[in-house]
Amino acid sequence: QQQVKQSPQSLIVQKGGISIINCAYENTAFDYFPWYQQFPGKGPALLIAIRPDVSEKKEGRFTISFNKSAKQFSLHIMDSQPGDSATYFCAAKAAGNKLTFGGGTRVLVKP
Amino acid sequence: NAGVTQTPKFQVLKTGQSMTLQCAQDMNHEYMSWYRQDPGMGLRLIHYSVGAGITDQGEVPNGYNVSRSTTEDFPLRLLSAAPSQTSVYFCASSYSIPGGQYNSPLHFGNGTRLTVT
Numbered sequence: 001q002q003q004v005k006q007s008p009q010s011l012i013v014q015k016g017g018i019s020i021i022n023c024a025y026e027n028t029a030f031d032y033f034p035w036y037q038q039f040p041g042k043g044p045a046l047l048i049a050i051r052p053d054v055s056e057k058k059e060g061r062f063t064i065s066f067n068k069s070a071k072q073f074s075l076h077i078m079d080s081q082p083g084d085s086a087t088y089f090c091a092a093k094a095a096g097n098k099l100t101f102g103g104g105t106r107v108l109v110k111p
Numbered sequence: 112n113a114g115v116t117q118t119p120k121f122q123v124l125k126t127g128q129s130m131t132l133q134c135a136q137d138m139n140h141e142y143m144s145w146y147r148q149d150p151g152m153g154l155r156l157i158h159y160s161v162g163a164g165i166t167d168q169g170e171v172p173n174g175y176n177v178s179r180s181t182t183e184d185f186p187l188r189l190l191s192a193a194p195s196q197t198s199v200y201f202c203a204s205s206y207s208i209p210g211g212q213y214n215s216p217l218h219f220g221n222g223t224r225l226t227v228t
Contacts, residue, residue: 004153006153032209034209041222042219042222043203043219043222044154046217049216089154091154093209098159099144099156099209100156101146101154101155103151103153104154
């Protein structure tokens with residue numbers, strides 16, 4: 001049973017559109033929520049991360065929104081570009097040493 | 112600066128064979144970990160280490176062994192390969208515990224694609 005549930009599994013968006021990926025969790029002890037981006041044939045790389053004391057964090061075209069009461073967080077990719085086509089993973093960590101990942105979302109941005 | 116290096120890139124094993132997946136990092140990172148990636152399952156933690164001589168189990172440790180004799184190397188051993196171990200394996204390292212007080216990101220290698228027939 002996955003502790004972090006990610007949706008959708010795949011997403012197609014037109015160039016310039018907004019990509020939205022959602023994650024939900026149950027463990028209220030989670031205190032760190034990163035997003036990783038993975039291109040084909042490569043390992044994932046950290047994109048952006050948030051802690052539960054803030055509701056939103058923006059880095060360029062990428063924004064994390066965090067809803068502590070709903071136990072949900074999401075990644076918004078604004079003005080999506082073909083170069084954003086990748087698989088995105090949300091993750092969460094409680095006190096301790098284990099980072100738990102969601103199932104991943106494959107994003108395809110059509111030109 | 113090589114980062115995290117995994118070898119081999121591809122491997123085919125027969126059921127029952129054993130092998131070692133190699134992982135080395137040149138960033139002097141204390142934390143190292145192994146994940147497996149399967150479609151729809153995301154990345155699942157197999158084993159991790161917070162420093163030389165210290166290892167611990169992750170979510171799916173059965174069938175795998177690790178050791179950490181140096182800061183740089185963290186090999187993953189498959190004792191008796193099974194078809195259920197067909198997967199892509201990623202090694203990752205970070206300066207300290209990911210998401211800890213230093214907000215250390217995980218640095219991943221490019222993976223080893225393993226097929227067990």
